[in-house]
Amino acid sequence: MQLIGQPIKHVTFGKGVVTDWNGNVITVCFSAGEKKFIYPDAFSNFLILKNADAQKKIQHLLDVREEERETELKEFQEQQEKKHMLENLKLSPQSxxxxxxxxxxxxxxxxxxxxxxxxxxxxxxxxxxxxxxxxxxxxxxxxxxxxxxxxxxxxxxxxxxxxxxxxxxxxxxxxxxxxxxxxxxxxxxxxxxxxxxxxxxxxxxxxxxxxxxxxxxxxxxxxxxxxxxxxxxxxxxxxxxxxxxxxxxxxxxxxxxxxxxxxxxxxx
The missing domain is CATH 3.10.590 (ph1033 like fold)
Structure with a gap:
């Protein structure tokens, strides 16, 4: 996906154009000057691409990352619950x-x-x-x-x-x-x-x-x-x-x- 040159909008800085993207950081030129943002995290709350297809792809990436975070959190919680259960297990001497x-x-x-x-x-x-x-x-x-x-x-x-x-x-x-x-x-x-x-x-x-x-x-x-x-x-x-x-x-x-x-x- 090509982002450099894409028109974009920020909730505070208004309209701008993507001038650089290295995979982790995206740079946007606004009338107030250049600003750098974490990619794709900034698209969760601040940035919106004018190109609907490109925006849709980024949203899909965000959704996948959110699912992964939720899965990791769930696994961590399950591990903690299991650890707590094992530490507090009532033991029978003949088990x-x-x-x-x-x-x-x-x-x-x-x-x-x-x-x-x-x-x-x-x-x-x-x-x-x-x-x-x-x-x-x-x-x-x-x-x-x-x-x-x-x-x-x-x-x-x-x-x-x-x-x-x-x-x-x-x-x-x-x-x-x-x-x-x-x-x-x-x-x-x-x-x-x-x-x-x-x-x-x-x-x-x-x-x-x-x-x-x-x-x-x-x-x-x-x-x-x-x-x-x-x-x-x-x-x-x-x-x-x-x-x-x-x-x-x-x-x-x-x-x-x-x-x-x-x-x-x-x-x-």
Whole structure:
């Protein structure tokens, strides 16, 4: 669009002609002399081009910029609201979930990064999706498997993920939980720790049952994640688990065993 030479009008200085335009500043010659204005902001309140088509294009640019500002403001407000919500979240000491994954489900779970809460096995809601009422943005879903042909004592931790940071368990009526886009880990077979020693030492108490998931304490979750970090071999594995661990401890208001002043590891 060519602006230089275009007739223009200012609400105070009257009629003039555009004599220069460098993309950010527009210069207009009035009878009172040359004046410089911020482009296109000045067209919001002060300047009007005589050329209707050119004025229309500038107005469109102003409208787009206003939409962008409103979007940025909305995103900032949402971030502040989310931060306030996380900082003031009422925590339950048992707000972590441990899921049973069948070996044939393994690939699907880790490709979609979703798990199902299963269904209620009895009562008024029998057959309906089980609602994970205790789960909130501070919650982790620990993924476990019992290898084929092995006893329940051999149940292993194969991965974990945080729920999304706007997840509210009571609203999860379809029973599907989506993983947080960043805080998720899949453990390689050679570094999959046994699950039961973290929650039940006696073999007679190491029973799963028929439910898709069980609740677990926040402190037990911290122990598991810390051990996963300690057993990580590659820099990439350690980076991902340490970030997960710090995020988990922050949201659950648990003391971190990693120096809080230490810089976060770089992404792998």
């Amino acid at each position: 972590q979930a441990v899921f049973h994954i069948d070996p044939e489900q393994h690939e699907a779970v880790f490709s979609s990064w979703t798990v199902s809460t299963g269904c209620y096995l009895s009562g008024y809601s029998k057959g309906e999706p089980r609602i994970p009422e205790r789960l909130q943005p501070n919650s982790m879903c620990l993924l476990t498997e019992r290898p084929r042909g092995c006893s329940e004592t051999e149940r292993r931790i194969v991965g974990a993920f945080m729920v999304e940071d706007d997840f509210i368990g009571t609203c999860c009526t379809d029973g599907t939980i989506q993983a947080h886009p960043a805080h998720r880990i899949q453990l390689p077979p050679e570094r999959q720790p046994l699950f039961w020693p973290y929650v039940a030492k006696e073999p007679e108490k190491q029973r799963w049952g028929k439910t898709a998931f069980k609740y677990m304490s926040n402190r037990t979750g911290e122990k598991i994640l810390f051990d996963c970090k300690e057993s990580a071999l590659t820099a990439d594995e350690k980076s991902r688990v340490e970030r997960f661990y710090r995020y988990y401890c922050k949201l659950n208001r648990l003391p971190s065993r990693i120096d809080p002043e230490a810089p976060l590891p770089a992404n792998g």
